[in-house]
Amino acid sequence: MASIAVYSVKGGVGKTTLAANLAWCSATISRRKTLxxxxxxxxxxGFLLGVDPKKKRAADSVFAEGGDPTRLIQPTAYPNLDLLPADESIRTLDRTLDRLGKKKRIAKLTEVLGKSYDRIIFDCPPVLNELSAQVIRAADVIxxxxxxxxxxxxxxxxxVEEVRGHGKGHPPILPILSMIDLRRSLHREAREANPNWPVIPLASAVEQCAVERKPVGAFAPRSPAARAIAQLWTAIERKLASR
Incomplete structure (x- = not known):
């Protein structure tokens, strides 16, 4: 099992779209059992995968002592791909983790879930707090x-500062240029300055994910965006294999 965190302290960078699409690639291209x-x-x-959260469910119950996260997992329309959804109660999760006083609660839960899944992908909130610190401790790559x-x-x-603050054993960090439009000079300069970073283009197909409520590979598999995301997933698998 390997865990991958998609993380940024800045919102609006395409984090959730990337996480959902990579999870689809893991399940569909690599045929790995993916959460x-x-x-x-x-x-x-959940919205991008067409999964509506169950009612009367508290996300923080996953983290409480004795909580069973498997009870809250929901299947998606795609083989090998399941979702552990969030809801508004997760806004108070930082306080829950602090109250529990367990610095590796997410890592422990990930270990339990790893008995059933080959890949776990975290869609992280754009914050710096105890939750983000715990995800960093649990992830194999960020x-x-x-x-x-x-x-x-x-x-x-x-x-980078936050991740490296966890010591020499921190997971590797993979920066990804997202929403790239090479017709714009600033975007070309960013690409030229970082030629080895993976690139996800600014594309209508990516924007349509929220309309279709499907990963781009499911409805536009031949699009440049779908190919770029698939190539990124291949690079991630190579990095995990070299651990």
């Missing part, structure tokens, strides 16, 4: 989507 764990209160991952802007560069520096 997408939504830790963002907006429940965007993906950071970065649209080409000075604010994104600052956000990336914050993520």
């Amino acid at each position: 997408l764990w939504d830790l963002d209160a907006a429940n965007g991952s 993906l950071v989507p970065l649209p080409p802007s000075p604010l994104s560069a600052r956000a990336f520096a914050v993520v």
Whole structure:
């Protein structure tokens, strides 16, 4: 089992869209039993996969002592792909984790879930708190989507500082240029400055994910965006294999 966190301290960078699409790639292209764990209160991952959260369910019950996360997992329309959804109660999760006083609660739960899944992908909230710290401890690799802007560069520096603050054993960080439009000079400069970073293009097919409520590979498999995301997933698998 390997766990992948899609994380940024800045919102609006395509984090949730990337997490949902990579989970689909894991399940469909690699045919791995995959769990997408939504830790963002907006429940965007569930929406993009066409899964509506069950009513009267508290996300923080996953983390309580004796909680069984498998009871809350929901299947998706895609073989090998399940969802552990979020809801608004996750807004208070930081306080729950602090009250429990267990710094590796998410890592322990990930270990339990790893008995049933080959890949676990975290859709992380854009925050720096105990929740993000616990995800960093649980992840094998951290993906950071970065649209080409000075604010994104600052956000990336914050993520790097936070991850490296966990010591030499921290997971590798993979920056990804997202929403790239090479017709724009700022975007071309960002690409030229970071030629080895994976690129996800700015494309209508990616925007349509929220309309179709499907991963781009499910409805536009031949699009440049679908190919770019599939190539990124292949690169992630290679990185995991080299651990």
